[in-house]
Amino acid sequence: MKSNPSKSTGSIVNLPKCPTGIKGLDEITGGGLPRGRPTLICGGAGCGKTLLAAEFLVRGAAQFNEPGVLVTFEETEAELKANVSSLGFDLAGLVKRKKIIIDFVHIERSEAQETGDFDLEGLFVRLNYAIDSIGAKRVVLDTLEVLFASIPNETILRAELRRLFRWLKDKGVTAVITAEKGRESLTRNGLEEYVSDCVILLDHRVNDQIATRHLRVVKYRGALHGTNEFPFLIGDDGVSVIPITSLALNHKASGGRIETGIPRLDAMLGGRGFFRGSSILLTGTSGTGKTIIASNFAHAAAKRGERVLFFSFEESPNQIIRNMRSIGLKLEPLVKKDLLRFHSARPTLYGLEMHLATMFREIDEFRPDVVVIDPITSLMDSGTESECKGMVTRLIDYLKAGQITSLFTSLTQGGAALAQSESAMSSLMDAWILLQDFEGNGERNRVLYVLKARGMAHSNQIREFLISDRGIDVVDAYIGPSGVLTGSARAAQGALEKAAVLASQQEAAQLKREVDRKQKALERTIADMRSDYETEATELRRIAEQVGTRTSVLGTERAASGLLRQADLKVPAHVRGNGKVNL
Amino acid sequence: MKAKPPKARKPAQALFQLRLYVTDENPRSRAAFDNLKSICEANIKGRYRITIIDLLKHPKLAKGDQILAVPTVVRRLPNPMRRIIGTLSDTAKVLVGLDLRPAKEARL
Secondary structure: OOOOHHHHHHHHHOOOEEOOOOEOHHHHOOOOEEOOOEEEEEEOOOOOHHHHHHHHHHHHHHHOOOOEEEEEOOOOHHHHHHHHHOOOOOHHHHHHOOOEEEEEOOOOHHHOEEOOOOEOHHHHHHHHHHHHHHOOOEEEEEOOOHHHHHOOOHHHHHHHHHHHHHHHHHHOOEEEEEEEOOOOOOOOOOHHHOOOOEEEEEEEEEEOOEEEEEEEEEEEOOOOOOOOEEEEEEEOOEEEEOOOOOOOOOOOOOOOEEOOOOHHHHHHOOOOOEEOOOEEEEEEOOOOOHHHHHHHHHHHHHHOOOOEEEEEOOOOHHHHHHHHHOOOOOOHHHHHOOOEEEEEOOHHHOOHHHHHHHHHHHHHHHOOOEEEEEOHHHHHOOOOHHHHHHHHHHHHHHHHHOOOEEEEEEEOOOOOOHHHHOHHHHOOOOEEEEEEEEEEOOEEEEEEEEEEEOOOOOOOOOEEEEEEOOEEEEEEOEEEOOEEEOHHHHHHHHHHHHHHHHHHHHHHHHHHHHHHHHHHHHHHHHHHHHHHHHHHHHHHHHHHHHHHHHHHHHHHHHHHHHHHHOOOOOHHHHHHOOOOOOO | OOOOOOOOOOOOOOOEEEEEEEOOOOHHHHHHHHHHHHHHHHHOOOOEEEEEEEOOOOOOHHHHOOOOOEOEEEEEEOOOOEEEEOOOOOHHHHHHHHOOOOHHHHHO
């Protein structure tokens, strides 16, 4: 004991709890009802008091090995067995195995004339006998208030009830007492004054023609408890209370990635797609291709062998399969392999809570890796804004706790500010892809961009995506000075650019030819000039030779004539020169 | 207090079978028995039988006759079943409640 003092003080502070086994209720009450003390469950007609009490008993006997006694004042044993068996409780079997005793207490007022003093020791004896015969740890009294109608003397009755609750505590059983809701007080006959440890109030309200049950822990002496009103529902497997939010934000964050099935979109998300276990929002106006992208995502995941659960609130499974076939997505084989499961329901079929519970149950059963909800906005219409936000929060919490990647599509009303209309949800989402229409040039084109993607580098580009019979193709949208161009405008712009390139190529070739030509002309001129020069040079040489010859001839002739006239010779000076003749 | 042997001397046409449920022997149980006995003696003498059941000894029996309050007197016979709770201090109420009419009056 001394080795861990903190633990021992902890157990002193905390009241011992008696787990109910009812989904959610143990979370709200921090472990269950106060052990060994009476708990009052009150509420109006048809809000599920008896069922909650019965489930407490059945689960106690079946799951926690705590036998129980059910004292019923209103329904007979057979009625009760039949009623709870419709909710999947094998009450009859538990009775047979002596895990539960049902004691039907019935008194008609006409039978109960009163003369003189009496007490309710008979009830105590019956209860005591029943508890002792199976070693019961839990007791349900449903509904004690009937006594007020059948026991004529209220003074004695009240004294006896006080004694009864004292006695139940002394007996050490965890008791649940149901009571009808009163006009001004919690219960019609003020039973709450006797039960001071734990009071749970049930309520069944109708909002917009859709009924929702609520549960609230009004009082829980000596323990922390959720004080809010929690929606609960009665399904095929009994009561489940869904706390609005899990108590702490402590989901594991996965570093793994999950591809979208559209390579270009993966590329926009850091090249590897979304984070596994993250929540993804896909918003867009109608006809922007939300379902197609969602289906692509589902298809890609199922193809990889992951389990995908597709909640559709607008289209039937067959319709989706048919429509996706038109873009080359074959979903049917995946459905047959049980890798892809559709769950279609009309949003107005039941209230938000029921939807949520149904989804939880489906998810529990199918154990998917990926959940697609198409579209979440359909569900939003069946509740108020805060209810919806609460619901989405719980759903995301639930999915994240299970490391399930979730894709929500959301329909934006035309004309509404895109980012604003989703404010309720967007903060809960890890990634947000926005699909948008661009109108212009007499056509409508689809673009997408990543509005946010927590924890990863992502493209800031607007991309156009094309839907063809081969599926989705994401292409670059043309972004120029005149804005974003898509569709034929993008194609036209492309052609324009191509033409411009061609033109400039031609221009360059033209210029080249011109230069070539000029070069050739230049070369020709050079050649001409050279030939001119050579001609002249040749001429010059010829003249020079002629001159030389003539001079020598002249000299010879002079000498000859001098010889003839016997003149003296002046040759040497003439020869020493440069060949030129000085006359 | 032990369960009393049958008080009937000669079984007449309508035998009143009465069960008195009590817990333990206490003044209240005693008072109820005394009152019941004197009323019966005065009104249906010789045509009644009282069985006293101590629920502490036979807790199982409480369920059969739907006993909550003690003391409770249950008229098992003749049909229909009647019951009355308390110490039976009000004779008139007991007579009405258990429908214990004297034989002569009943014949009239």
